[in-house]
């Protein structure tokens with residue numbers, strides 16, 4: 126996660142203030158140093174870092190904490206407010222008809238982001254279309270088309286035409302039934318004059334409501350020049366930060382936001398079309414500071430449930446409560462979890478998990494968990510319907526066949542059956558717990574990860 130390091134180091138120094146009612150200058154200096162160290166290592170521009178730390182220091186020393194406020198809460202609030210000030214609101218994107226133009230260097234993630242954003246708008250009930258004008262990179266057309274198909278949104282591109290301006294004009298006509306037009310453009314290794322000329326011409330034709338600069342989270346100080354040049358040529362309203370799953374940096378993108386006096390619109394957190402989040406400054410900073418972000422979590426849960434329902438509308442969680450808990454039920458639970466995104470990100474959103482418990486887990490614990498869920502899913506795909514409905518009847522010869530069919534080890538299949546048994550036992554305990562409403566409430570909690578186990582509720586060692 127961007128600036129992840131800031132979150133954990135800040136929590137460390139803020140925790141030292143626990144129990145204190147007044148803070149000394151040394152306390153403030155220590156906190157400000159932590160902030161500077163984390164921001165600089167996340168590639169935030171030095172002058173921005175200086176400005177932020179000066180503001181925090183000045184306020185912490187000069188403002189009088191309200192009576193009875195512990196020092197830690199007082200400083201936390203100042204840090205929070207100053208970070209909100211630095212990062213700003215998210216880019217305004219009304220849920221209505223509009224045209225969005227994407228700009229950025231080669232490989233920054235424009236094509237992927239176009240499909241992701243289109244998918245996001247489609248989840249809000251709009252009809253989006255992606256228009257692919259990249260005639261520079263061979264393969265861009267196929268990639269964009271394939272991603273638009275995966276996102277299930279309208280698409281226009283023309284691999285036989287080498288005039289991007291013409292493609293943009295035609296694309297808008299051909300997709301006139303769509304509400305939201307997202308126009309993807311070509312990138313180059315460096316900002317070259319022809320790239321700037323081309324994007325200016327496209328802008329003239331498209332007349333976008335919003336122009337977004339797509340930036341790889343790993344970009345460092347180069348973000349500043351890039352942001353400035355794109356801003357001068359087409360005017361940048363917001364930034365999409367991509368590949369946040371691969372780096373703990375992201376400071377370059379914050380610099381770009383500051384440089385263009387714009388804001389962050391979306392965050393990209395993976396290669397799939399669903400790996401996108403609308404940027405919400407409050408939630409983002411709360412997560413950063415380990416306060417949890419319930420609104421994001423709620424949105425993901427809702428999305429995950431919707432998706433699972435669409436995929437398998439004859440699956441009813443209530444059946445689980447009527448007595449027979451099967452491997453099919455377990456698979457649905459796992460799919461619902463997978464649809465919510467990487468477990469470590471889901472955990473970041475649960476208050477109390479962000480900084481505390483999660484930080485105490487071994488670094489690879491989350492990956493192992495994710496990997497294990499994926500493996501279990503593959504194994505279940507190699508089982509017959511009867512086996513999934515009556516797992517108890519699975520014997521040694523079936524285990525051998527399932528392992529072979531799924532390309533896993535027999536040991537893995539046994540582990541899955543063991544996991545199933547544990548989960549079944551937990552469900553049985555729920556069943557013994559009184560009224561149906563109560564059980565349904567527990568089920569919901571389990572699906573929302575509220576059971577306290579990082580999402581899978583009673584799933585034991587997940």
Ligand SMILES: Nc1nc2c(ncn2[C@@H]2O[C@H](COP(=O)(O)OP(=O)(O)OP(=O)(O)O)[C@@H](O)[C@H]2O)c(=O)[nH]1
Pocket residue numbers: 229230231232233234235236237238259262265268310311312313367368369370371393394395396400
């Ligand atoms: N892990 C991860 N990979 C991403 C993300 N966004 C994009 N990518 C990957 O980054 C690579 C480049 O992304 P593209 O969308 O092709 O980039 P582009 O800006 O359209 O590239 P050009 O068309 O060459 O300018 C692809 O392999 C994507 O799968 C992300 O959020 N996370």
